[in-house]
Amino acid sequence: MLAAVLHAPHDVRVQERPDPRILTSGDAVVRVVAACVCGSDLWSYRGVNEVREPRPIGHELVGVVEELGAGVTSARVGDFVVLPFSLSCGECQACRAGFPSTCDRVTYFGSTDRDGLPVDGAQGERVRVPLAQHSMFGVGRPLDELESAGLVPHLLTLADVMSTGYHAAVSARVGPGDTVAVVGDGAVGLCGVVAAKLLGAERIVAMSRHADRAALARAFGATDVVAERGEEGVAALRDLLDGDLADAALECVGTAESMDQSFGVVRGGGRIGFVGVPHGPALSVERMFRRNITVGGGMASARRYMAELLDDVLSGAIQPGRVFDLELPLADVAEAYAAMDERRATKVLLQP
Amino acid sequence: MLAAVLHAPHDVRVQERPDPRILTSGDAVVRVVAACVCGSDLWSYRGVNEVREPRPIGHELVGVVEELGAGVTSARVGDFVVLPFSLSCGECQACRAGFPSTCDRVTYFGSTDRDGLPVDGAQGERVRVPLAQHSMFGVGRPLDELESAGLVPHLLTLADVMSTGYHAAVSARVGPGDTVAVVGDGAVGLCGVVAAKLLGAERIVAMSRHADRAALARAFGATDVVAERGEEGVAALRDLLDGDLADAALECVGTAESMDQSFGVVRGGGRIGFVGVPHGPALSVERMFRRNITVGGGMASARRYMAELLDDVLSGAIQPGRVFDLELPLADVAEAYAAMDERRATKVLLQP
Structure with missing residues (x-):
């Protein structure tokens, strides 16, 4: 089969890879219907995360079940499924508590599983899915119906980006009436806007300095946009809020600057939900103590969120798939990465 | 009047100080009925926090209103009141949101107010109370009735130690059915046990290696005691919980070790409520990210908590005043500090 392989910084190629097959009774094989490129893939693509050897890449996909191990009873061949970016057992304490991403057996695409067996990247034609019994999420509708309703891109966001934006809002305990500042206008930040609105936020301030992203943020429910950053961003927010600050901030970048910005925009007793993969942020516990800032994420x-968000996606109440502003065939994966790296695209959908 | 003054590390004395009087229309003068020594006072007493010049000390008191500024209508002369360790305006955003300790005008005993006027320490015969309109909390019952019911020590804990233990539990979002580990067996940790039980925790593990404190923790509702620390403490907790970890930890010390211990004892997706004045703890955002640990406090x-906890104190449902294991006259303040410093006492009540 064909799949994307990251060879070195700025060198990602589609190439022939072994066809996945069932290796354990807990596996499934899924044919990829759509995949996409994540902001976190760019950390490796840019060489910020070291690339030691060529490796398959990508961790977001929706697809159709082609084969099932003997132990997998939660889906049937032919089912349309969403795969979360992290695979989980469903049985350990963290899974039972609703935190499958910290599962005792957590396994990632483009890596190896807990038995040391290779796991394909999501940017390819097929994947072996370990821990399939719990990890695969069946949508309950056939592919052709979903395709003709234009729902595939929206469902694909549940694999990571929409679930991650939602996690930021849930971790910041966003609720009815809240004023929420969203730090970061990438696809995750935009989905954070969707999530904040869904959870009842009254005022949603998108911190964005890209006109197209700001426009989408407004379409998603942002009531205000602040283009300034740092202290100027805080001052602009105060102006909007008659001197007040936000009840909660969604930190959707992962840098020291974005975490600092998040601290700056929340009131005493405020909450920060952080989902940007941390690359630099240090947390001052004194600062948290003094201002009673809670940080979670x-x-x-x-x-877990797939189940919570499915109805809203199927009904069209939320349309997070609008974050995809470029669709390319898998063969053009190099251009997909380049477009995101150069900010010509917010998020790219790949069709194998 | 007589009041305690900290002159230098290990040198605290009772001495004559000017009688407090009304300096602004928002002031009150309160006669101190009972005060106490806080674990956080020991940071200065031990010289960990620098002592640059002699200063009045103490920030926990209950008393009777003796005088009121023209702007204070929330109490009457003769009322028995509890004073919170931090004084607040009740009007700024943080106050309105329920976080008076981060008030825009926050003012502390033994310091100066926002107008630069001196504020007495609580370990004395009387105090001037700035921001009295919002800060003073009237209990609604006369002193003699409270004294004969033995309620004064319990009410005194609302000034800080019980409210702080409660804040740890609230910040860790302790709720019905939770398993909670309490890190620290000082007076705050013990009050954290009271709070966890009050909020419905099913299993409360006190991490204590002092037999007397462990016994009080059990009396307060701890279901288990773990004497070990570090990795051994985590292993002991896992043994108790059939391999699981706690849903929440209350960090009631403020050192790097206690924060680390708190991270060690909570499950993926767990919550840490921290109230120990930070002296050292660094927070690894990568560690929080990877295990989805929320930290607040x-x-x-x-x-705010005085109002929430008053009924439980008056009814005897909670008896947090049991943390006082030594009562001394104000004149013996040096012995009060020494006893706490040398761990001969958990918490000392002072009677002016």
Whole structure:
């Protein structure tokens, strides 16, 4: 089969890879209907995360079940499924508590499983899915119906980006009437806007300095946009809020600057939900103590949120797939990465 | 009047100080009925926090209103009141949101107010109370009735220690059915046990290696005691919980070790409520991210919790005043500090 392989910084290629097959009774093989490129893939693509050897890449996909191990009874061949970016057992304490991304057996695409067996990347034609019994999320509708309703891109976001934006909002305990500042206008930040609105936020301030992203943020429910950053961004927010600050901030970048910005925009007793993969942010516990700022988040409980968000996606109440502003065939994966790296695209959908 | 003054590390004395008087229309003068020594006072007493010049000390008191500024209508002369360790305006955003300890005008005993006027320490015969309109909490019952019911020590804990233990539990979002580990067996940790039980925790593990404190923790509702620390403490907790970890931890010390211990004892997706004044703890955002650990807390919303906890104190449902294991006259303040410093006492009540 064909799949994307990252060879070195700025060198990602589609190439022939072994066809996945069932290796354990808990596996499934899924044919990829759509995949996409994540902001976190760019950390490796840019060489910020070291690339030691060529490796398959990608961790977001929807697809159709082609084969099932003997132990997998939660889906049937032919089912359309969403796969979360992290695979989980469903049985350990963290899974039972609703945090499958911290599962004792957590396994990632483009890596190896807990038995040391290779796991394909999501940017390819097919994947072996370990821990399939719990990890695969059946949508309950056939592919052709979903395709003709234009729902595939929206469902694909449940694999990671929408679930991650939602995790930011859930971790910041966004609720009815809240004023929420969203730090970061990438696809995750935009989905954070969707999530904040869904959870009842009254005022949603998107911190964005890209006109197209700001426009989508407004379409998603942002009531205000602040283009300034740092202290100027805080001042602009105060102006909007008659001197007040936000009840909650969604940190959707993962840098020291974005975490600092998040601290700056929340009131005493405020909450920060952080989902940007941390690259630099240091947390001052003194600062948290003095202002009673709560910080929570991390890798999203995608598998759990799929169930919570499915109805809203199927009904069209939320349309997070609008974050995809470029669709390319898998063969053009190099251009997909380049477009995101150069900010010519917010998020790219790949069709194998 | 007589009041305690900290002159230098290990040198605290009772001496004559000017009688407090009304300096602004928002002031009150309160006669101190009971005060106490806080674990956080020991940071200065031990010289960990620098002592640059002699200063009045103490921030926990209950008393009777003796005088009121023209602008204070929330109490009457003769009322028995509890004062929170931090004084607040009740009007700024943080106050309105229920976080008076991060008030825009927050003012502390033994310091100066926002007008630069001196504020007495609580370990003395009388105090001037700035921001009295919002800060003073009237108990609604006369002193003699409270004294004969033995309620004064319990009410005194609302000034700080019980409110702080409660803040740890609230910040860790302790709820019905939770398993909670309490890190620290000082007076705050013990009050954290009271709070966890009050909020419905099913299993409360006190991490204590002092037999007397462990016994009081059990009396307060701890279901288990773990004497080990570090990795051994985590292993002991896992043994108790059939391999599981706690849903929440209350960090009631403020050192790097206690924060690390708190991270160690909570499951993926767990919550840490921290109220120990930070002296050292660094927070690894990567660690929080990877395990989805939420960290919240800081200076307690004492003024708010007084209202929430008053009925339980008056009814005897909670008896947090049992943390006082030594009562001394104000004149013996040096012995009060020494006893706490040398761990001969958990918490000392002072009678002016």
